Amino acid sequence: MIGVGASAGGVEALLELAAGLEPDLPATVLVVLHQPAEAPTVLPQLMDKRCALPVRHAENGDGLVPGTVLLAPPDHHLLVVGDRVEVTRGPRENGHRPAIDPLFRSMAVELGPSAIGCVLSGLLDDGAAGLLALVRHGGTAVVQDPEEAHFPSMPRSALDQVPGAVVRPVADLGVVFSTLAARPVIGGRRPSPELVREVALVRSGGSVDDQEKPPGPPAGLVCPDCSGPLFDLSEGNLLRYRRVGHAWSEQSLSSVQEDGIERALFTALQALEDKADLQHRIARSAGDRGAARTAERARETAHQALHSAGLVRDLLADRRAGDSA
Template sequence: MAEAEAPRVVGIGASAGGIEALRVVLAGLPADFGAAVLVVVHQSDTAPGRLAELLDRRCPLPVAPARDGEPVEPGRVHVAVPGHHLLIEKGTLRVPRGPRENGHRPAVDPLFRSLALHAGTDAVGVVLSGMLDDGAAGLLDVVRHGGTAVVQDPDDAAAPAMPSAALVQVPGALVRAAAGLADLLTALVARPSLQTRRVAGPRLEFEVDVARGERALESEPFGQAAGLSCPDCQGPLYAMGDEHLLRYRCRIGHAWSQESLRAGQDGQIERALDIALRALEEKAALHHRIAGRADGQGASHTARRARETAQDALTSAAVVRDLIASQEDGGTE
């Protein structure tokens, strides 16, 4: 299919609390809906991959897991599968295992960027309920390349962070409660197609290539070393973006918004504290055993030193427990 003949495309991104909103939206679409619908919901690599089956039960349109190389056709819903991004390229689907973005694969930002690059003014990006801010940067690219931004009303969302973050980046987005989104999307895709795309800059093309797994970060192509490490691979991060939206990528290609990076760092700290706590408790247990054995052998000095070491370890473990509790009290997601 020639790129100029590609159908209109609606990309929908959701996370926590977004599946019910997504079901409401899809259930309200007419059977003759004039656009293809591409859906990304955050899922772990080990998820059972039955989301398309679940959504198909209430949607008048056929819903199926996205398959690499499948043509993009109006009136069909393609759902990202666990462990793979979902992209559009010249009228076909791409389902690569590119680097994670904002800690997710599939992620919403790569989908929206591919829509901006390959659908231009015929792209509609939709952000539904979710935590943190995946989708905000990609939605900005959709608008910058002539497409339309739609956001679920944060007051209507089970988790308002993703819609709120999207509105910070695209304050002019069309906002509706989930129950009103299907009618809005139907009206948007009924408009005459312009079949045009604004010239994409090298940054957008680069990031879509990275999502496909085809390019690694070259020598500081779009930013300077940030002095931070990637929570996914511990490699150095490079600042990308502009004064409106600062983001980070490592050389492998993992990408982070500032908010998602903060959450990723919190996760690293929590894991490190868990490891430290386990090591200290195991150290205390070992030295209690040494003390007991030394008592049986009449080695009172060795027993006393072992008990002191065990007590020191337990004291340190209590400090670590307090740190873990403080992390949980200030929870991120």
């Protein structure tokens, strides 16, 4: 079983990967690509034209047939359950549905050493935690060479967690997959209860043991999706947080927090500028009526609002300069 995860720059990588898959590949290939829920996609058709194997969107209950390629449909996670796949609208992970980590975790639970996980081009770090879980349960990690990836963040994050992964250009992955899939399966370990529970949460939509806190101490952070408290599931240098179904990696949580801060600053700037405009109107109206004291208070309030707006504008400019540096 081969699981492939991709995000930004992933369409190009997946098309090149499809062209290199060998017709006698003795494995099922499952693919997760980050994509907007509402966006139509023709990726299965594009891959199918280039691939020696049949390619299509996965349907709930599809069997794991060697020599086939199944893609996660938009707005659905793709999981392995027994000898079949499950397509589910479970909670978003790292802000995505489909997400890569749930697929890799389910492969670790169900397949152990028979699982091969591959991370391609993408932003941030989805897939890194799942790939680590897969390797810990006897599976094999493959990562696109970050030097050739359009967006190397996901491959580099995967290598940070699994430095011993097989690293190759996408053009070589077809041969790599055939070689790895033909190897005898050796060893493996029983999946941990925590890993089994995480997979169950995605399958159930986050309703498993809703009253039970996730393992780990409170993180003192708030989930951006549901505003509930997050719990710390970090291990070593892998920082990870969960709120029942919602799960966040270090980079994904940081990114969505940054977006939230910028939106809040823009909202504050607009509100302060609107306040100054209204107070100027009040001052003019009061002046026309001869209410000098009311006009003066309104002008002072407008001045304070514009001063505060200037501070917010400077803060936004500093953040943009820091992002571009």
